[in-house]
Amino acid sequence: MSHVVVIGAGQAGSSLVGKLRAEGFEGRITLVGAETAPPYQRPPLSKAYLLGQMDKERLFLRPQAWYGEHGIDLRLGATATGLDLAAREVTLSDGETLGYDRLALCTGAHPRRLPAEVGGDLAGVYTMRDLADADALAPELVEGRRLLVVGGGYIGLEAAAVAAKRGLKVTVIEQAARILARVAAPETATYFRDLHASHGVEIREGCGLDRLLGEDRVTGARLSDGTEIACDFAIVGVGVAPGTALAEPAGLAIENGIRCDIHCRTSDENVWAAGDCASLLWGDMRIRLESVGNAIDMAETAALNIIGRGVEYRPRPWFWSDQYDVKLQIAGLNAGWDAVHVRPGETPAQASHWYYRGDKLIAVDAMNDSRAYMVGKRLIEGGKSPDPAHATDPATELKSLLK
Template sequence: MPEETFVIVGASLAGAKAAETLREEGFGGRVLLVGDEIERPYERPPLSKGFLLGKEPRDKAHVHEADWYDKHDVELRLGVEVTAVDRAARQVHLATRERVGYDRLLLATGASPRRLEVPGSKLQGIHYLRSLGDSAKLREALAPGGRRVVVAGAGWIGLETAAAARSYGNDVTLIEPEPAPLHAVLGPEVGGVFADLHRDHGVDLRFDQGVAGFWGAGQVSAVVTSGGAEIPADVVVVGIGVRPNTRLAEDAGLEVSDGILVDASLRTSDPDVFAAGDVAAAYHPLLGRRIRVEHWANALNGGPAAARAMLGREVSYDRLPYFFSDQYDLGMEMSGAAAPGEYDEIVYRGDVAAREFVAFWLSGGRVVAGMNVNVWDVTGEVQALIRSGRRVEASALADPAVPLAGLA
């Protein structure tokens, strides 16, 4: 019987962890991991945290040591683009003109930054942050200090890069069209905590306005806001979200809608094709709807889940969305999903003013999300509360004397 071939498109965290899991689960066939970057698979949190801050070496971001792939008989093809998926022939087409057959295929193609298409957007000094190379270039631009930095977008990337820029001693202005940071993720209430954090560290916050254009002669020298203000800038960081890389899936006729549609086992509309990580819009058994999660933990756990499903194991991928962030002296972890309109109450446990608290988002008395800020070792308990689906008294949630474990 011919050897089975499993192809993974995307030499990402999700793709690398899928390859690792295939070997751990005893798969003895061919594993081909293909990526269009020349860098071996790496994790993305250091790009806006430790590596960007100069606190961690480049190699710490890599998922595996350089020799891991050879030792585990994983064919790692870097700097090679997959140009097409031929489902009828069960082949992937490479930019090298090779065609590789597959028995199972995993698409871990990730996402790409949304671009600002405004006058002056091609000027030098405008940075987007997605790759390790992007982070190295941005660190080089920020590290001298004394620069005028403008950050467009007050999402997680924007806030973390603003904090990094301030840590290097730069003047920072942050522009955001919403009325608060992280408005679409946290709502205005907890978003205000992050606004105060950055104000306290000297960031000039400009809400309710976007970027209308850039000025400069080759190199950016100013940002023009939608309100008509001109903000001097030596360095600009744009962090306005990402788009899932679905072109291969679309061209192959797979079902796509804000990501590649997959079921709870991360299987696409083709039973031999799977998707994981940022690109996958997966049905979540606990939440009862599809979600696409762009955070590190989803890639870390989704890749292995997809690998097990590719091997025919029973898989129901129901990990709660999880994210962590470090900004200045604030560290946080968030579990669940609580966009505006998905909750009707927020309950706080601890000291919000001192930025040591846990926030709970409730819908109909049930916890749908929780964030611990400078409070540690409670993520498991917060997630248990969300999973339980039980109604919880707000007074009990707010009372530090009531153990969280007893509320689930």
């Protein structure tokens, strides 16, 4: 009976083993996770969970007992430290060696940290990625305290929103010329800059970090313009790196993550990858999609191919972010856009931004406008591109764009 080993017990790993069983795979399954908690949702960590609006048990994707009931050997608190492709063996941190017939790498991504020489090792400096991060950060969120957020991407802005809602004084610094520079158009950046300003958050753009200040614990920061600001703690949100620490030394091909083909197979015929650690082809580009939707869909496709179905993975990118009372929903992938058209909403808090490359619709950012998101998503997935002047005219009924 064949043995499938899955390294990484996050959204992708849990989805993959669930799909294997749902499709009738009767062999052995071992799911290895470095954390002590069973697989859980990550998006609420920087939102509802950090605000105290969601209990820890509600984060879990499945009750822990489910894995045993479905014949899945769930190894928690175990780190995979070595991979021998020729022998088909994975070594764990406790010294145990697991043999496999098929292996799936769902090792996620890890937050980039500030180097020690700029104060990244001081107490009171946090990242926001996993449950331990959220639990460590929660006691710091006390009304009246001062938070410095380094990085104006979605993670940094979500953390800033939570802190501001808790009554903290928040400063966000962004080295680039504007927030969300890598992931959104200026129009979306302006929307969220204004939103944060309305909640008292100070955003400094074009202003990098020289170093964090303090002896043992962070007490402030010196910025690239020479100014100094005080803070009680800091959150660093400067991006993530794909989890390739197991794959790369083993000799798997790496290209912006673990390189996968259209079937989610790596450069080794017995190894698949899925989720934030995996890079895939999107047209003529090789990309990584850091999203829950991709983690689930790619993992389930990998599971089908592990049991020989030969299914091609065709990603349908979608993302979201919650900040204050605004839900941002993103359909498509905006890489390579050359024009953005704004569709006003029915209220000042509503808007949607439609990204075009030439005359092709490639993405939609929808703020508090689920109809614009759903229509945009269906248009993009269907390969349809309405005239932008028509699509963004508030007099145009959104559903009519689908005809």
